[in-house]
Amino acid sequence: MDILALARAEAPETVRLRRHFHEQPELSCNEVNTIAFLEAYLKDLGIPTTNVPDGGLLGIIDSGKPGKTLLMRADVDGLPIQESSRNLKQAKLCVSKVPGVSHACGHDGHMAMLLTAARILVAHKDAFTGKVVLCFERGEEESGDIQNLLPYIVKESGLQIDGCYATHVRWDMPAGTVSITPGAVMGGGCSFVVKLEGTFGHGARPDLANNPMDCFCDLYQQLNAFRMRKVDPFECLTFSLGFVHSGEKYNVIPDSLEFGGTARFFSYEKAGSPFITFLKEALDHTAALYHCKATIEHMPEALFEARNNTACAELGRKAVTEALGAEALKDPQPWMASESFALFLQEYPGVLAFTGIANPELGSGANHHTPEFDMDERGLTYGAAMGVAYALAFLNTAFDPQFTPNPEPVERLAKRNI
Incomplete structure (x- = not known):
């Protein structure tokens, strides 16, 4: 033929x-x-x-x-x-x-x-x-x-x-x-939507509030650094956020924050699964440190x-x-x-x-x-x-x-x- x-x-x-x-x-x-x-x-x-x-x-x-x-x-x-x-x-x-x-x-x-x-x-x-x-x-x-x-x-x-x-x-x-x-x-990937709940407060007394933004900033830095610290440099992993929603007034500390994003990888075993495990662990530990409640609202099992x-x-x-x-x-x-x-x-x-x-x-x-x-x-x-x-x-x-x-x-x- x-x-x-x-x-x-x-x-x-x-x-x-x-x-x-x-x-x-x-x-x-x-x-x-x-x-x-x-x-x-x-x-x-x-x-x-x-x-x-x-x-x-x-x-x-x-x-x-x-x-x-x-x-x-x-x-x-x-x-x-x-x-x-x-x-x-x-x-x-x-x-x-x-x-x-x-x-x-x-x-x-x-x-x-x-x-x-x-x-x-x-x-x-x-x-x-x-x-x-x-x-x-x-x-x-x-x-x-x-x-x-x-x-x-x-x-x-x-x-x-x-x-x-x-x-x-x-x-x-x-x-x-x-x-x-x-x-x-082609890459595998995971998606996530997370809600952080803290304690409402006024900008004049942040010590009386538990600001979910503080918790989020710490968590974001940890997730951003994960690839450099924990993934083989010959493996590939991307992490990005698509949205962060919190608060309405410049002088009011909000009581909640929601964020969502994705990670992509070429090896679920070597990069994707470790990232997902770290995300869950870091979320629990960081939320506890900042006296916030963390809830995963969306995270299906990752695509290979x-x-x-x-x-x-x-x-x-x-x-x-x-x-x-x-x-x-x-x-x-x-x-x-x-x-x-x-x-x-x-x-x-x-x-x-x-x-x-x-x-x-x-x-x-x-x-x-x-x-x-x-x-x-x-x-x-x-x-x-x-x-x-x-x-x-x-x-x-x-x-x-x-x-x-x-x-x-x-x-x-x-x-x-x-």
């Missing part, structure tokens, strides 16, 4: 699909019309589907020959962002028709690439053994509906998944390039980093080199943003690959989650070809990924979030 030639022949349909999804985005966990379109499209290709309530859509491509099963996933939700009609240079070719909602992260491209790969695989069932499970995940931006989707796949679907694959478009990679690398490729299986990544790199050429394969820096696909990678050996969509001449290259975000749609052809190349290599190659699934109950695992 000349995979790249097949993907290029599908390019007009890939673009049509991407623009359809782009013009009709739906917010997380509300993708009713998107799922209906996907279901009808797959059925037209002769692919049987299962609509998982509040989870997503599954479609199965069966080669008719015994073999392994590969899950290929695309996310389907948009963002509550009003899209700009212009990218970094000029007017966009395609703009959302839904006020205040847009595919500013590229999920429209993810769906288009997976459907293109499906079209090629359906037409060439003789080229592989086993099955391909097409997985369209709802609510990825909120990591919400995976709580229903992943447990269904693992425990109720009857599918024996041997591996998983997904690709995410990247604003900083040129269109026509792709990436599959071993190890952590997206960590690619080494053997699967090496297999994918070889497949991409053969199908797209060595010049198409790039090795970008890991991306500190987070992805719910990290949870699939905890259950199954696999890879999260990247597809380049940047082109300065066209004005595409704005960061994800911004109004100017846009893509060079020609990059999607390479992403679709990469998916087909990986699927064929995975299904037709006997290899041991040496993978141990996360022992957490899947219901608990699927609730990890930021």
Whole structure:
């Protein structure tokens, strides 16, 4: 098979699909019309589907020959962002028709690439053994509906998944390039909202009050210093606050303060988990020192980093080199943003690959989650070809990924979030 030639022949349909999804985005966990379109499209290709309530859509491509099963996933939700009609240079070719909602992260491209790969695989069932499970995940931006989707796949679907694959478009990679690398490729993270309660007082007599601001300032310094003091310098950890709310009058000491933020990391074990433990300990000790009460109002269990299986990544790199050429394969820096696909990678050996969509001449290259975000749609052809190349290599190659699934109950695992 000349995979790249097949993907290029599908390019007009890939673009049509991407623009359809782009013009009709739906917010997380509300993708009713998107799922209906996907279901009808797959059925037209002769692919049987299962609509998982509040989870997503599954479609199965069966080669008719015994073999392994590969899950290929695309996310389907948009963002509550009003899209700009212009990218970094000029007017966009395609703009959302839904006020205040847009595919500013590229999920429209993810769906288009997976459907293109499906079209090629359906037409060439003789080229592989086993099955391909097409997985369209709802609510990825909120990591919400995976709580229903992943447990269904693992425990109720009857599918024996041997591996998983997904690709995410990247604003900083040129269109026509792709990436599959071993190890952590996207960050894990945790979020928190904390309330500190002290004792109300007047600015003239701070000694008669317990100021939650004093407690917060001490705590903030400790959290800021944690990475330097306690994390291996070869590991990565970021910590930031998104808000601090307290008080109303300049001469009145408030009785409460609320703050919230996130931490991101490329190793839950070496950086994320120690930070979370320290946050809880420092909160208790510092609150006691300042005679305040501390309450964690929001802190779901942290999301793992997206960590690619080494053997699967090496297999994918070889497949991409053969199908797209060595010049198409790039090795970008890991991306500190987070992805719910990290949870699939905890259950199954696999890879999260990247597809380049940047082109300065066209004005595409704005960061994800911004109004100017846009893509060079020609990059999607390479992403679709990469998916087909990986699927064929995975299904037709006997290899041991040496993978141990996360022992957490899947219901608990699927609730990890930021």
